Amino acid sequence: MAKFTAKPKDLIQIDFKNPKTGWMDTPVEIREHMFCHPAKAKELETVGFPNIHEWRPQDENWNLPEGWKETVLNGIKERLQKYRSFHVFMDICVRCGACADKCHFYLGTGDPKNMPVLRAELLRSIYRKYFTASGKILGKTAGARELTEDVLKEIWYYYYQCTECRRCSVFCPYGIDQAEITMIGRELTNLLGLQLGWIGGPVANCYMKGNHLGLEPHTIKSNIEMMLDDIETITGIRINPTFNRKGAEILFVTPSGDLFAMPGIYTAMGYLMLFHELGLDYTWSTYASEGGNFGFFSSNEMAKRLNSKIYAEAKRLGVKWVLGGECGHMWRVLHQYMDTWNGPADFLEVPKSPITGTVFDNAKSAKMTHISEFTADLIKHGKLKLDKSRNDHLKVTFHDSCNTARGMGMFEEPRYIIKNVCNHFYEMPENTIREKTFCCGSGTGLNASENMELRMRGGLPRANAVKYVHEQHGVNMLANVCAIDRATLSASMDYWVPGVGVAGISELVGNALVMEGEKERTADLRGETLPGKEGAE
Amino acid sequence: MSFNKLLSEKKPAILKKWFDAILDTYPAETADFLKKQKDRFANPVGSTIYSGMDSLLNSLLNADDPDTISKYLDDIVRIRAVQDFTPSQSLAFVFKLKDAVREEMSGESNAGDFPGELIAFERRVDALALTAFDIYMKCREKIYDLKANELRNMTVKLVERANLIFEARYRDIDLKDLVLEGNKSERGE
Numbered sequence: 064m065a066k067f068t069a070k071p072k073d074l075i076q077i078d079f080k081n082p083k084t085g086w087m088d089t090p091v092e093i094r095e096h097m098f099c100h101p102a103k104a105k106e107l108e109t110v111g112f113p114n115i116h117e118w119r120p121q122d123e124n125w126n127l128p129e130g131w132k133e134t135v136l137n138g139i140k141e142r143l144q145k146y147r148s149f150h151v152f153m154d155i156c157v158r159c160g161a162c163a164d165k166c167h168f169y170l171g172t173g174d175p176k177n178m179p180v181l182r183a184e185l186l187r188s189i190y191r192k193y194f195t196a197s198g199k200i201l202g203k204t205a206g207a208r209e210l211t212e213d214v215l216k217e218i219w220y221y222y223y224q225c226t227e228c229r230r231c232s233v234f235c236p237y238g239i240d241q242a243e244i245t246m247i248g249r250e251l252t253n254l255l256g257l258q259l260g261w262i263g264g265p266v267a268n269c270y271m272k273g274n275h276l277g278l279e280p281h282t283i284k285s286n287i288e289m290m291l292d293d294i295e296t297i298t299g300i301r302i303n304p305t306f307n308r309k310g311a312e313i314l315f316v317t318p319s320g321d322l323f324a325m326p327g328i329y330t331a332m333g334y335l336m337l338f339h340e341l342g343l344d345y346t347w348s349t350y351a352s353e354g355g356n357f358g359f360f361s362s363n364e365m366a367k368r369l370n371s372k373i374y375a376e377a378k379r380l381g382v383k384w385v386l387g388g389e390c391g392h393m394w395r396v397l398h399q400y401m402d403t404w405n406g407p408a409d410f411l412e413v414p415k416s417p418i419t420g421t422v423f424d425n426a427k428s429a430k431m432t433h434i435s436e437f438t439a440d441l442i443k444h445g446k447l448k449l450d451k452s453r454n455d456h457l458k459v460t461f462h463d464s465c466n467t468a469r470g471m472g473m474f475e476e477p478r479y480i481i482k483n484v485c486n487h488f489y490e491m492p493e494n495t496i497r498e499k500t501f502c503c504g505s506g507t508g509l510n511a512s513e514n515m516e517l518r519m520r521g522g523l524p525r526a527n528a529v530k531y532v533h534e535q536h537g538v539n540m541l542a543n544v545c546a547i548d549r550a551t552l553s554a555s556m557d558y559w560v561p562g563v564g565v566a567g568i569s570e571l572v573g574n575a576l577v578m579e580g581e582k583e584r585t586a587d588l589r590g591e592t593l594p595g596k597e598g599a600e
Numbered sequence: 601m602s603f604n605k606l607l608s609e610k611k612p613a614i615l616k617k618w619f620d621a622i623l624d625t626y627p628a629e630t631a632d633f634l635k636k637q638k639d640r641f642a643n644p645v646g647s648t649i650y651s652g653m654d655s656l657l658n659s660l661l662n663a664d665d666p667d668t669i670s671k672y673l674d675d676i677v678r679i680r681a682v683q684d685f686t687p688s689q690s691l692a693f694v695f696k697l698k699d700a701v702r703e704e705m706s707g708e709s710n711a712g713d714f715p716g717e718l719i720a721f722e723r724r725v726d727a728l729a730l731t732a733f734d735i736y737m738k739c740r741e742k743i744y745d746l747k748a749n750e751l752r753n754m755t756v757k758l759v760e761r762a763n764l765i766f767e768a769r770y771r772d773i774d775l776k777d778l779v780l781e782g783n784k785s786e787r788g789e
């Protein structure tokens with residue numbers, strides 16, 4: 064909803080039509096409910112971000128630091144030299160428009176500046192003006208424009224309406240990746256102290272305490288203890304995991320959302336049960352207590368700094384390899400960046416399942432394996448006893464997270480697991496899944512509450528496909544392998560498709576897993592009575 | 601020919617005019633896309649609005665029950681309620697149906713034969729507008745609910761722990777039951 068400031072005479076004017084102006088001549092309007100609040104000075108100080116100052120997106124004056132324009136232009140120059148991809152992306156777009164209608168934010172907002180090609184153009188126009196001969200001479204005719212305060216605001220506004228999901232790049236004949244352009248654009252805004260609270264806060268917490276919420280070791284432990292209580296109530300089995308144990312074979316790292324947030328905690332209960340049943344020699348860490356990395360939404364350097372704890376902890380504990388939980392952007396980072404940033408981790412071994420003997424060659428260098436790869440392999444080798452009927456109350460569909468799908472190409476493992484632990488599985492339409500999956504609409508640190516309208520608009524294309532399987536097949540559970548999805552899709556479903564819950568795949572595994580010595584299960588991991596077990600116990 | 605029959609015959613033209621009127625509230629390039637892309641998954645806004653309007657027109661013609669009409673209206677209003685419009689801009693499209701009907705009818709030689717029916721039809725459109733307003737308000741309230749719920753979901757274990765400590769101190773309750781109870785109440789049971 065637009066801010067309600069209509070004058071009485073406007074109220075009766077129902078002939079609202081959109082003005083027709085070219086994008087360069089349509090000034091940016093920073094609208095309520097579309098942006099996130101700025102980061103607090105203290106948070107930015109913690110990690111040494113530059114140019115910390117008081118400002119509010121909705122204000123006319125952003126109190127930009129002196130010389131801000133040079134800072135941005137130098138920032139662009141430096142990045143053009145450093146990242147060849149950025150330079151290429153600034154030059155090669157032929158404006159064919161193939162990407163234009165592929166962005167969930169464009170589809171939901173209808174705002175042309177959310178077309179990936181225009182989003183890029185916002186920055187590209189600056190590049191042309193200051194870094195190309197034609198732009199310097201021809202100006203607007205060559206698609207170039209001055210960097211003004213309004214232009215900067217526009218870049219800020221729309222680069223925080225991009226979740227770096229890369230869907231657009233799938234359709235671009237040149238493979239232009241707007242996600243990378245957005246990353247650079249966000250780095251530039253960070254040079255001026257224009258960080259979001261929802262990113263700056265988790266980054267500072269992660270830097271100081273190891274995880275986004277700033278949970279301390281005793282809190283992490285007691286949160287897991289409470290899950291163990293729940294597991295005992297449901298299965299009759301008491302599990303005793305270890306923390307920070309030196310000499311364990313495997314270090315397990317998961318997004319911290321699994322430790323305290325709904326419905327992520329049920330996913331974590333699934334991990335605990337699976338590892339117990341396997342008798343896995345593993346340990347949790349209260350230091351590497353966050354697989355997620357909001358630094359990735361700030362700058363390359365910040366992401367690298369926050370990521371370094373994973374190998375450091377693996378080394379300190381002397382484990383052989385690292386197993387990772389269900390997360391989206393965490394895997395983009397681990398799969399594509401960790402090794403070059405903080406590797407080579409030659410003190411680790413190539414991940415090898417102690418249960419099946421499978422060597423995960425795909426993780427030969429990074430030495431970290433995804434829980435879905437690990438679990439799918441266990442099922443394939445018949446190592447798990449599963450009672451699918453314990454998920455019979457669920458009609459499940461699967462949302463491919465942008466990062467595990469387009470960022471690491473993991474399509475089959477989660478589906479294979481679901482089909483082995485659930486009797487009712489229905490795919491969403493082809494153009495909304497796998498590499499063409501639609502973003503949840505709230506990734507890259509945009510999962511705040513003040514921008515809920517933006518999130519709902521961006522979440523519509525995904526929700527629209529869920530609604531279809533909900534209506535066609537009675538789907539009532541949206542499974543996924545991402546902690547941000549688990550939180551944000553819950554809100555999206557609540558608004559767009561009430562009656563559909565959200566679950567991590569390991570939760571479904573936990574429901575179906577027949578454990579040695581367990582009592583008869585009468586409830587699922589959420590404590591909900593299983594069909595046919597009413598009155599039992 | 602009866603009014604309803606005439607209206608049914610004119611339905612495709614009325615629908616087109618009505619749809620065009622709502623498209624006008626979007627930027628030109630977007631309106632074009634919303635209109636042309638027929639795949640409902642590639643174009644959720646355009647296709648939902650179009651099929652919602654189509655169903656609404658049918659429902660008005662068939663005098664369907666209010667619940668059915670509400671459902672179709674909900675599909676459209678739910679989208680408009682989170683887009684860049686003031687409340688009046690969001691809902692003005694309902695009244696545009698009157699214009700579309702009148703314009704289409706005006707060319708008909710026997711259009712003047714049903715003044716009573718036309719007024720009755722327009723009354724139904726007015727009722728539709730009021731229902732749209734109710735739905736709009738519910739959508740907006742939902743947005744605020746989401747914000748509150750999300751914050752609670754995000755910290756459920758932490759809050760639960762604080763509650764447990766409190767409960768354990770003041771009441772003699774089995775902690776495990778309390779955890780399960782806590783889970784249930786989180787789900788609003």
Ligand code: SF4
Binds near residue numbers: 178226227242
């Ligand atoms: S990366 Fe995703 S959010 Fe960003 S422009 Fe492309 S499709 Fe849109």
Ligand code: SF4
Binds near residue numbers: 236
């Ligand atoms: S698809 Fe690629 S080349 Fe075509 S407009 Fe988009 S970014 Fe440019």
